[in-house]
Amino acid sequence: MATTFSGSMAMMAFVALIGPIARVAGLAPWQAGMAVSASGVMWMLGARPWGLASDRHGRRPVLLAGALGFTLSYWALCLMIDATLRWELPAGLAFLGLALGRALVGGTYAAIPAASGALIADRVPPERRAAAMALLGTGSGAGLVVGPALAALLAQYGLSVPLLFTAALPPLALLVLWRLVPAQPAQPRPPRKALPLWDARLRHPLLTGFTAMFSVAIAQVTIGFYALDRLGLAPDAAAEAAGTALMLVGLALVLSQALATRLRIAPARMIGLGTLVAAAGFGSVALVTQGWMLGACYFVAAAGMGWVFPAFSAMVANAVGPQEQGGAAGAAGAAQGLGMVLGPVAGSLLYMLGHSLPYLLVALMLLAVSLSMWARPAATMAAPGPR
Numbered sequence: 198m199a200t201t202f203s204g205s206m207a208m209m210a211f212v213a214l215i216g217p218i219a220r221v222a223g224l225a226p227w228q229a230g231m232a233v234s235a236s237g238v239m240w241m242l243g244a245r246p247w248g249l250a251s252d253r254h255g256r257r258p259v260l261l262a263g264a265l266g267f268t269l270s271y272w273a274l275c276l277m278i279d280a281t282l283r284w285e286l287p288a289g290l291a292f293l294g295l296a297l298g299r300a301l302v303g304g305t306y307a308a309i310p311a312a313s314g315a316l317i318a319d320r321v322p323p324e325r326r327a328a329a330m331a332l333l334g335t336g337s338g339a340g341l342v343v344g345p346a347l348a349a350l351l352a353q354y355g356l357s358v359p360l361l362f363t364a365a366l367p368p369l370a371l372l373v374l375w376r377l378v379p380a381q382p383a384q385p386r387p388p389r390k391a392l393p394l395w396d397a398r399l400r401h402p403l404l405t406g407f408t409a410m411f412s413v414a415i416a417q418v419t420i421g422f423y424a425l426d427r428l429g430l431a432p433d434a435a436a437e438a439a440g441t442a443l444m445l446v447g448l449a450l451v452l453s454q455a456l457a458t459r460l461r462i463a464p465a466r467m468i469g470l471g472t473l474v475a476a477a478g479f480g481s482v483a484l485v486t487q488g489w490m491l492g493a494c495y496f497v498a499a500a501g502m503g504w505v506f507p508a509f510s511a512m513v514a515n516a517v518g519p520q521e522q523g524g525a526a527g528a529a530g531a532a533q534g535l536g537m538v539l540g541p542v543a544g545s546l547l548y549m550l551g552h553s554l555p556y557l558l559v560a561l562m563l564l565a566v567s568l569s570m571w572a573r574p575a576a577t578m579a580a581p582g583p584r
Contacts, residue, residue: 200264200309200374202343203366207271208236208302209344209417209447210363213440216421217432218356222281223288224295226422230545232295233418236303237410237537243307244534248315248527251308252520256316257378263308264374268367270305274298275364279357303537307530314526318514329458343447349440352433399525401569402512403532405468408566409505410533412559414540416479416498417443419548419555420491427552428488442492446499453503464515467508469570472563474501480560483553501563 212233219229251259277294280286286294321329344363351359420442424435457467478498485491510529517525547554 200260200370201313203363203370204267204306204309205447206344206347207360207363207367208306209443210348210359210440211274212417213344213348213421213443214352214356214359214436215418216425216439217352217436218278218282219421220425220432221356222286222291224292226545226548227542228288228292229422230418230541232292232299233414233541234538235296236299236306237414237534237540239300239302239304239534240307240537241531241534243304244311244530245524245527247308248311248523248525248530250523251312251315251526252523256312256319257374259308259312260316260374260378261371263305263312264367264371266305267302267309268371270298270301271367272364274302275357275360278360282355282357303534307534310533311523311526311530314510314514314529315523317510318526319519323511323515344443346440346444349437349444352436352440356432356436396517396528398516399513399528401573402509402516403528405505405512405566405570406509406529406532407536408562409472409502409509410536411540411543412475412479412536412563413502414537415544415547415555415559416482416495418541419544420495422545422548423482423485423552424488424491427485428491430488438488438491441488442495445492445496449496449499450503453500454507457504457507462508464508464511465570465573467504468512469567471501471504471508472567472570474498475505476501476560476563476567479556479563482556 215229215233219226219232224232247259247263274295277298281291281294317329347362348359351362421435421439424430424438424442425432428435428438430438453471460467462470475498478494478496478501481494481497482491485494510526513525513529543558544555547558
């Protein structure tokens with residue numbers, strides 16, 4: 198939980214600032230979208246190998262390797278942004294540095310959700326996995342609160358200051374992992390089964406995970422520009438508005454996931470309800486004219502997404518056997534990584550055609566996921582019980 202907290206806090210501070218940073222650095226919206234997408238590309242490519250590696254070598258070594266790589270790559274990204282803003286580097290060089298830095302961040306961070314999800318599946322019975330995933334998600338949600346809040350608070354001192362401040366936390370999370378995640382003694386394991394990425398058991402969950410992350414990525418990459426253009430704010434004020442809205446996102450995630458840990462709702466039903474609420478929240482952004490309205494819409498959307506992500510992870514884990522958990526968690530990460538790749542690009546391109554179009558697309562896609570969950574056989578919608 199400490200690792201997901203520090204990672205989400207660091208990355209969301211970046212997301213809250215990317216619009217104003219891109220504007221000051223002379224980057225076009227599509228370049229900001231491509232820089233954010235670079236993280237998704239490497240997450241997509243790295244999640245499955247990391248998950249399979251955790252099946253072979255254990256969860257702890259993979260978690261430690263991912264946390265160390267994330268720490269070093271995030272430091273490099275922050276220093277690159279600081280240099281860009283301090284010395285007014287050429288736009289082409291700034292774009293290259295942002296894209297490369299985000300790629301390294303995404304590729305290393307991919308190890309953490311893949312190995313964490315497999316570790317939970319190892320230790321938690323199927324009927325409690327959605328609640329356990331939600332508990333893990335509260336760490337991420339807390340990071341989503343603190344990261345944008347810090348961005349909004351510290352942006353007045355310079356756009357690079359929040360990033361440099363958050364860079365202190367990943368090494369602390371690495372230390373926590375080292376101390377608290379026990380080394381597992383060698384044990385005979387069932388033979389590892391090859392798990393095709395498009396395994397029939399995983400198709401619906403993976404499509405759900407892709408759509409969820411695609412939607413979130415669009416909302417992340419467009420919020421700064423939306424505050425600049427639709428609300429007519431200056432770069433510093435836009436960073437503050439985006440940071441406040443994303444802070445409310447984190448608060449909503451913490452509250453909704455805390456509720457999910459106390460409920461016994463089947464993952465499919467939880468997703469059906471969550472995507473319906475999220476679709477309403479994102480769709481309402483098209484009507485926003487003031488900063489508080491933007492924050493309110495993002496709060497509602499995040500309240501729904503707070504049920505979607507843990508339920509999606511539980512659906513993936515419940516679909517496969519014990520010897521396939523690492524591969525399944527990696528496939529889930531790859532699906533989300535693909536959403537992170539395509540979401541920022543699609544969102545930035547649609548934004549250039551119309552400021553509200555990205556949010557309307559997200560609302561329609563989430564509504565389609567909700568309908569697909571309610572159309573599942575009744576047995577899969579029942580509250581889970583012991584196996």
